[in-house]
Amino acid sequence: MTTLYTNARIHGDAPGATTATAMAVDAGQVTWLGTDHRGPVADTVDLGGAYVTPAFVDAHVHATSAGLLHTGLDLTATESLSDLLDAVRDRVEQDVLLWGHGWDETRWPENRPPTRAELDAVADGTPVYLSRIDVHSALASTALVDLVPGARTAAGWSADGPLAQDSHHHVRRAARESITPAQREAAQLAFLRHAASMGIACVHECAGPDISGADDLADLLARPGDLPQVVGYWGALGESVPGVRGQAGDLFVDGAFGSRTAALCEPYTDAPHTSGARYLSARQIADHVVACTETGRQAGFHVIGDAAVAEVVAGFRLAEKVVGERAIVAAGHRLEHLEMVTGEQIDELARLGVLGSVQPLFDAYWGGRDGMYAQRLGDRAAALNPFATLAARGVTLALGSDAPVTAVDPWATVRAAVEHRTPGSGLTWEQAFAAHTEGGWRAAGMSGGRLEVGARATFAVWDGDPRTSPRCLRTVHDGITIHEVR
Structure with a gap:
């Protein structure tokens, strides 16, 4: 049953480069591209001159947490400490x-x-969990901490400030377990529908025992087929769950710069008493890579600081001695974030076929001379997120949001990759677009991201120039419409 999409501008090899004005789709595949279709069709869809591109892939999300921004307390726009306290005061309810x-x-x-x-004064006895923008530390009211006795003796405990490391994981788990199945369903559906409305046809869910839980991931993977495809990852050593692509995603080697938990070779500029936290050794990393390679699973790690990257590269070298270069390359392992990496380390990762799942909006949010990166790292900040070097030296890139850390906004992500705050570190427009489409499919071990005969009919329809944040009119995944503006 062929559907013919007409009166369109079909994406070519570069944004704006197009010759086809119509596309035929049958059984989830593109069967024809051109200007004058002559075969039989079951349905014709006039796209009104809109621009058609491959749909996007968001290569790093946390669906439930991102969905809770719609149903919970969104603090991303708070402009002061008092703004946060006022927002909490307006929403608290006893025993909820x-x-x-x-x-x-x-x-x-x-x-x-x-x-x-200060938080307790406005919480009024309510358990309150407020994650920092990077989700590597959180504010917790005493009422919540009292539910988790182990938090006070775990690494990262603070008697009066944000909790980090294991202490944060304890309180986050307690907060997560308080979410009802109905609340979780509402959050997941809200996130997936929003992603589809932004032209996204596939997301990579980076789950794990300290992030979302096995039940949360199972529910997400079971959502119906009229939503974006979910590729699941489970970030745990020696522990797998059904239905996932690999033991990857947020398997933490370290934390994040904002919470000063990213592992550094030298101390933080604004906190000389600490160099962050490293959670895995090169030996643990190597054992995980070997186990995944030998069993046909994709391994991967969350890695941000330079000390963490050094540990990961050392771990891959140890693994190579066991299984060999060819096996590691064939497995297509991946790293999340990869922000503070040297040219020599990039060459090693490229040689071993390791993919980079990166988030350009990190640089847009926190880069630049006066941004958070510069506050935390001083002059070292200028070398962060070297997208151009990664691409030039052969590392396949896949772009994502790390939602809820940054916004689910693919065109803004593409622009951020191009308009890097450090001159020379950005991608070309064509490279960035490919990394947010083809790169995402490749990172998941699948093909996609091109509009050509025989390709998956997975595309998005836009009402304007892609360089000016157009509105998504329609998103189609494998021939099924998952979003449509009516």
Whole structure:
């Protein structure tokens, strides 16, 4: 049953380069591209002169947490410490947990988060969990901490400030377990529908025991087929769950710069007493890579700071001695974020076929001379997120949002990759677009991201120039419309 899409501008090899004005789709595949279709059709869709591109792939998301921005407390727009406290005061209810996300004290005039005492004063006895924008630390009210006795003795505990490391994982798990199945379903559906409305046909869910839980991932993978495809990852050593692509995603080697938990070779510029936290050794990394390679699974790690990257590269070298270069390359392992990496390390990763899942909006949000990166790292910040070098030296890139850390906005992500705040570190427009389409499919071990005869009929329809944040009118995945503006 052929559907013919007409009156369109079909994406060519570069944005704006197009000759085809119509496309035929049958059984989930593109069967014809051109200007004058002469075969039989079951349905014709007039696209009104709109621009048609391959649909996007978001290569790193946390669906439930991102969906809770719609149903919980969104703190991404707070401009001060008092803004956050006012927002909490307006939402708390006795004996009902309040879940919030998105505060960033580096943008506030106070340049500090609330103390636990300040949070308790407005929480009024309610358990409150408020994750920082990078999700590597969180504010927790005393009522929530009291539910998790182990938090006070775990690494990362603070008597009056944000919790990090294992202490944060304890309180996050307690907060997560308070979410009902109905709330989880609403959050996941809200996120997936929003992603489809942004021209995204596939997301990579980076789940794990300290992030979302096995039940959360199972529910997400079971969502119906009229939503974006979910490629699941489970970030745990020696522990797998059904239906996932690999033991990858947010398997933490370190934390994040904003929470000062990314592992550094030298101390933080604005906190000389710490160099962050490293959670895995080169030996543990190597054992995981070997196990995944030998069993046909994709391995991967969350890695941000330079000390963490060094540990990962050392781990891959150890693994290579066991299984060999060819086996590692064939497995297509991946790294998330990969922000603070040297040219020599990039060459090693490229040689071993390791893919980079990167988030350009990190640079847009926190890069530049006066951004959070510069506050935390000083002059070292200028070398972060070297997308151009990664691409030039042969590392396949896949772009994503790390939602809810940054917005689900593919065109803004493409622009951020191109308009890098460090001259010479950005991609070309064509490279960035390919990394957000073809690169995402490749990172998941699949083909896609091109509009050509025989390709998957997975595309998005836009009402304007892609360089000016057009509105998505329709998203189609394998021939099924998953979003449509009516």
